[in-house]
Structures are given as structure tokens and as C-alpha cells.
Amino acid sequence: MFAEQRAVQFSCQGNSLIGILDLPERPLARGVLVVTSGPQYRIGQHRHFTLLARVLAGRGIPVLRFDHRGMGDSEGEARTIDALADDVDAAIRAFFAQVPELRELVLWGLGDAAMAALRYAQAEARVAGVVLLNPWLAPRADAAPDMLAQRVLAGLAGFDGAALLILGGQDAAAQQLPALIARHALRCKCVTIAGAGRTFASRAWRDEVAEVSANWIASW
Template identity: 85%
Template sequence: MFAEQRVVQFTCQGSSLIGILDLPERPLSRGVLVVTSGPQYRIGHHRHFTLLARVLAGRGIPVLRFDHRGMGDSEGEARSLDAVGEDMHAAARAFFAQVPEMRELVLWGLGDAAMAALRYAQADQRVSGVVLLNPRLAPRAGEAEAEAEAGPGALAQRVLAGLVGFDGAALVILGGADPAAQQLPALVARHELRCKCVTIAGAGRTFASRAWRDEVAEISANWIASW
């Protein structure tokens, strides 16, 4: 399906934010808002969001990806992903204004952005689903001591608590090369959650190969259209 690509400018707390909208000629009523993480190059495996948007838009799913305040082409002070709720709200408002056919949102996030998406999803009734790509389940360097004090698997438990608190549908896509990722399916299996877990064998944290990115896009598109 043909999809138009357009630049979208909107404001958040007085700052100008920039997004890219991939708009199919016959958009479905369920769109995808991509939540990005910190500053990054936009070539190589960091083109993942662009390639994902093209696949989804080709299936009729409108997609908006944007830079939150302090990142990329957007204005404002840099902030942590714990403080981008207002940015997501502004992006969602602009998304619905651009696509009047849209009735609900799926949030899609990688790593730390997956947790930011999950937190926001609990506060916005228009969000009917989340796609969490390798949500961070192990501490970064320098965080190991604090995480050990919190007990093993504390980050996985945090993701699980977010899923328990969200009433919508959830898809978790994990890279099989990340040992920490294998904690989550076992935890989800113990609870009656509306959550599907998929592991891509051999894939790392950022799904850096074209084959892995294509598989992520196909899994995401098929799941979004399945309910």
C-alpha cells in the first residue's frame, strides 16, 4: 500500500518538537507511536525505526516517530526517559490530529524507551497496546551493586509490574542472545496477562542485522493487526 511521509511539528511545554509521520493512503484505525530513547546515530542499525515504519505503513498502519525534548531536531532541555510523559502526550495529540481515521494507539519502544512507553500507556486510555522490544532487564555498568541490593531479577519484576498495571494488549520481543531476557517469559507465564512473548534466536539488544530487523517488523505488524 502506498504511504505518504511527512514532517510533523508540534509543541510541548513551549518547545517545538519534530516527528515523521508515515501515513498509508487507507489508514487503519489503530496507529503506532514509536517512543525513541536517547541521542543516537540515524544510520546502520539505528535506522530500525525508519525501516519498521515503512513495513507497518505498507500494511495500512499509520506510524509517528518523534524526537522528545532535548533530542535530535526537537527543542528543549535534555531529559531522562523517566520524564518524557508530557512529550508522548503532545505527540499523541498531534498524531490523532494528523490522522482523523485513527481511534487508538499502540506504543512501540526499545530498551529503556519500552519502559517509558509502558508507564505512559497506563495513563492514557487511547493506548490499547504496547510493543516492548528488549526492555532493559539487566543493570548497566555502575548499577550492578545497587541492583544486587534490590535482589536478582528486580528489573524484570519492574517490567512485570508494569504489564500487570496495564489493561491493554502487550507484545514483548526479546533477543535470544541476551541471557537476562529469558527471565521475563517465565515470569509472564505465572500470571494471567494479556501478553505475548516472542524470542528471536541469536538476536542481540538492538537487533542489528537486517534479517532480525525484518523479523521484528513482521512480528509487530502481524500482532498489531491480529486483535
């Protein structure tokens, strides 16, 4: 399906934020907002987001990627991953304004951005699902749940929507999560990409992540 790529400018607390919207010619009512963290560079591993957006838009799923305050082309002071609520809220408002067909969103995040997406999803009724890639966890030799793993479990328990967890097979820290999720009977689909590391830094792994994401988003 043909998709238009459109630059989007919107405001957050008086600062100008910049995003890129991948808009299919016949957009579905469920879109994806990509939550990012820290300084991003548009080639290398972070080109993952561009390639993901193209695959999803080709399936009819509109996608908005954006630079939060203090990052990339957006104005404002740099902020921590725990202080993005206003930025995400502003991006959601802009997304719905740009795509009248939208009725609900999936938040998609990698690493610590996955933690931010899960935290925000609990407070926004228009967020129907989350895709979490390798939530940022510290490895432990005894495989016991650390504080960050407990935050993931608490976030899933407090979220009423659908959840997809995608893990790299070589990320030893994140591999503890499926067993913990099953033990606590939490509603979350878990998928492991064999051989992939923390950032899915190969075209084959990124393509598999995009396919898994697209298929899951269209399945409910």
C-alpha cells in the first residue's frame, strides 16, 4: 500500500517538537506512536525506527515518530526517560489531528523507551496496546527479578490493554521476563528473535521485529 511520509511540527510546553508521520493512503483506525529515548541518530541501529514505520505503513498502519524535547530537531532542555509524559501527550494530540481516521494507538518502545511507553499507557485511554522491545534490565547472575523487572511486571499488571514483548535471544537480562510474566499470569504475548542482541542490529532481525509487530497489531 502506498504511504505518504510527512514532517509534523507541534508544540509541547512552549517548545517546538518535530516528528515524521508515515501515512497510508487508507489508514487503519489503530496507529503506532514510536517512543524514543536519549540522543538518536538517523542511521545505524536507530534507522530501525524508519524501517519499522515503512513496514507498518505498508500494512495500512499509520506511524508517528518524533523527537521529544531536548532531542534531535526538537526544542527544549534534555530530559530523562521518566519525564516524557508531556511530550508523549503532545505527540498523541498531533497524531490524532493529522489522522482523523485514528481511534486508538499502540505505543512502541525499545530499551528504556519501552519502560516509558508502558508507564504512559496506563494513564491514556486512547492507548489500546504496547509493544515492548528488550525492556532495559540489569543482568543478574542468579536470574532473580531485579527492580526494573518488577517495574515491567507492575506496569503490565496495571495496563488493561494488549501487550507484546519482543526479546533478543542474546539479551540474557531480558530473558528472565517470559517466565516471570507466566508466573504472575499476566496477559502478554512474548516473542523471542533467535540470535538477536539488545538493539536488533541487523537487517534480518529488524525485518523480523517489524513483521512480528505488524502481524500482532492487526490480529486484535
